[in-house]
Amino acid sequence: MKGTMESSINYAAPWEEEEGEPDEVLEEPMSMRETTPSKVEALGLQKELNKVGLTCEQTSERTLHRYIDEIRGQLPTGGTAEVFCIAERVPAGSVAPAAAASFIDEVSSYSLEGGTIDSESISGHDGLDSFLDFILEDNPGGQQFVSQLAGVNYGDRDFAQQFAENNPEGVYFLATLAEQNIVPTASGTWAVDDQAGRKTTSDLAELVVAKRWEALNQKKPKSDRTSCKKGEQPDRRWGQTGYRKESYKLKGTSAEAIKKEYREFGSNLSAAIVEGISKEGIEATLTNQISPLQDESFESNDYDTRREGVDREVLVCLVRNPSRKTNQGVGVLSVTWRLQIKNYKSKKSATRHDASLDFTIRSILYPTVYNSSGPEKNTTTVYDQTQDDKKLCPITS
Numbered sequence: 001m002k003g004t005m006e007s008s009i010n011y012a013a014p015w016e017e018e019e020g021e022p023d024e025v026l027e028e029p030m031s032m033r034e035t036t037p038s039k040v041e042a043l044g045l046q047k048e049l050n051k052v053g054l055t056c057e058q059t060s061e062r063t064l065h066r067y068i069d070e071i072r073g074q075l076p077t078g079g080t081a082e083v084f085c086i087a088e089r090v091p092a093g094s095v096a097p098a099a100a101a102s103f104i105d106e107v108s109s110y111s112l113e114g115g116t117i118d119s120e121s122i123s124g125h126d127g128l129d130s131f132l133d134f135i136l137e138d139n140p141g142g143q144q145f146v147s148q149l150a151g152v153n154y155g156d157r158d159f160a161q162q163f164a165e166n167n168p169e170g171v172y173f174l175a176t177l178a179e180q181n182i183v184p185t186a187s188g189t190w191a192v193d194d195q196a197g198r199k200t201t202s203d204l205a206e207l208v209v210a211k212r213w214e215a216l217n218q219k220k221p222k223s224d225r226t227s228c229k230k231g232e233q234p235d236r237r238w239g240q241t242g243y244r245k246e247s248y249k250l251k252g253t254s255a256e257a258i259k260k261e262y263r264e265f266g267s268n269l270s271a272a273i274v275e276g277i278s279k280e281g282i283e284a285t286l287t288n289q290i291s292p293l294q295d296e297s298f299e300s301n302d303y304d305t306r307r308e309g310v311d312r313e314v315l316v317c318l319v320r321n322p323s324r325k326t327n328q329g330v331g332v333l334s335v336t337w338r339l340q341i342k343n344y345k346s347k348k349s350a351t352r353h354d355a356s357l358d359f360t361i362r363s364i365l366y367p368t369v370y371n372s373s374g375p376e377k378n379t380t381t382v383y384d385q386t387q388d389d390k391k392l393c394p395i396t397s
Contacts, residue, residue: 013242028370031194079276083188103127123164141186203386331365
């Protein structure tokens with residue numbers, strides 16, 4: 001496949017301040033669990049490609065095994081950030097069934113004083129099954145993530161009830177994301193396991209919304225960040241930002257264009273932060289990234305991932321040096337992307353097509369400043385940081 005690249009001014013988000021690391025390693029408490037990350041598998045990829053009309057020899061299971069091995073071998077290695085949430089921000093026009101919408105509105109408004117919730121208030125809600133079906137139907141990556149969260153496999157008998165009884169806070173977490181039109185699409189390498197982590201994840205999703213991120217990016221960062229405390233320097237931001245924009249012009253088969261999408265998605269993802277992302281986390285993010293044909297594609301004879309006038313947006317939440325009880329900071333990437341293939345349906349008259357691939361990545365990282373001992377004691381958490389930044393730039397859309 002022939003292609004050219006157009007770049008804009010790119011800068012990666014750092015975990016560390018420019019003046020270097022603090023004298024000691026800072027960690028803060030947050031309960032997390034290791035999870036089995038999603039992988040790109042030949043059979044699943046074949047189903048996704050069939051959905052977009054690719055049923056030729058290039059999508060045979062044997063060929064796809066070779067493609068996947070090739071792409072996997074080209075993914076960046078050596079990255080250290082782990083991935084704890086992979087989700088997609090769906091268009092606001094996506095309408096939930098009435099029962100699911102009622103569940104989202106009611107449950108997302110619950111107050112979790114003490115970090116727990118009564119399981120009966122979740123399991124007894126008439127909209128529970130409708131809600132889980134709404135976010136998980138035709139979403140195998142999301143099903144894998146939620147199954148690990150639930151402690152029971154999606155599709156098992158009484159899945160919803162067992163999930164609500166085993167982990168009502170997990171159901172609440174999904175409802176708070178859905179309230180922002182966010183749906184999990186894959187399982188990362190870790191997952192948050194306490195209320196502090198869930199609230200921080202929700203904040204990260206809000207802070208990386210384009211207008212809000214742009215407003216934050218224009219603010220100056222905190223001075224002497226590691227000694228700064230919650231509420232101090234209120235005109236400066238905690239988050240450390242990064243930005244990346246790449247455009248590619250391509251000429252080749254449809255299958256080659258999609259292979260290019262996978263390779264460049266992974267490369268740009270890891271390049272968005274200074275320390276990079278683990279290879280397993282990158283591959284997990286790549287699952288579920290083939291878009292079905294939209295109505296516009298049927299009308300125009302072209303393939304376009306844009307949906308209802310909106311480009312796809314994937315959210316990737318990151319954690320630095322996690323353990324079951326502590327970590328050294330969290331962050332989020334917003335990856336907005338679009339793949340277009342011209343004359344997509346003309347497979348016989350034109351096997352090679354003009355295509356374009358565009359990525360825009362906004363990132364914001366929150367290294368911990370938490371230090372519970374010594375003369376420089378600072379109990380400011382990453383959640384305190386995200387709350388301060390939300391107050392600094394109170395933009396909701």
